[in-house]
């Protein structure tokens with residue numbers, strides 16, 4: 001499983017739901033390896049196409065580079081015999097290149113390249129950043145368009161042309177015109193992954209724009225519901241999708257939208273709500289209040 005060539009990895013990822021597991025911390029907010037392993041083994045027990053370690057839902061932005069390396073190694077050890085493990089590359093070009101090489105050495109199957117932190121960047125600069133990371137590895141790379149690295153269709157076309165191992169675009173923007181332009185220009189040369197917060201919300205309309213899969217944070221604590229939702233999207237069963245949006249996703253968004261950063265905090269709370277103890281988030285995120293957790297638990301009980 002770990003030695004998937006980029007094309008084979010793309011084929012696998014585009015045809016199933018993707019898991020973005022949380023990273024567990026103990027009471028001192030240190031990485032809790034035992035609980036993380038247990039969570040990954042549970043996640044890999046369902047029909048999932050790929051597992052992205054230390055992503056956004058995995059609070060990768062709050063981990064040190066050493067912790068990211070450890071989390072990736074643990075994920076590879078625990079589940080890579082069953083599910084491809086995709087590792088993160090984050091920050092500036094030098095750090096991202098080092099993380100790409102570390103991920104390959106750790107036995108990851110692919111890479112998700114996150115936006116560089118803080119600075120603004122031109123499209124020309126982003127082309128060089130993405131190309132440098134692709135050149136540094138034989139792994140298939142997926143680039144995440146979001147925040148300070150929102151890619152135009154021309155940029156996506158150029159990086160796809162220059163880098164044979166660039167296999168996918170993950171969209172964290174949701175700009176319909178931009179996605180239409182990108183798919184019209186680049187087509188099936190890349191796979192397209194929905195990556196907006198609570199990706200289910202956008203899944204049905206984005207399917208029309210070539211986005212055949214998404215990174216489900218809900219899958220962390222409601223894997224069966226998330227898989228039913230994904231199957232309904234792929235079958236274009238509008239009735240079933242809107243039923244599940246009304247029953248769970250939209251009321252869930254009402255809780256999620258009460259504080260910035262809750263898109264991640266609520267996932268750990270969701271694990272606690274289903275009796276699996278998600279633990280706390282690291283600052284700068286904040287945990288849900290007890291009252292919000294009770295509200296979420298009541299909501300989760302209705303669909304689990």
Ligand SMILES: O=C([O-])C(=O)C[C@H](O)[C@@H](O)C(=O)[O-]
Pocket residue numbers: 020055056057058194195196197198199200214215216217218263
């Ligand atoms: O690393 C990331 O970008 C994510 O964790 C994305 C989320 O899984 C997002 O798609 C969601 O909340 O469903």
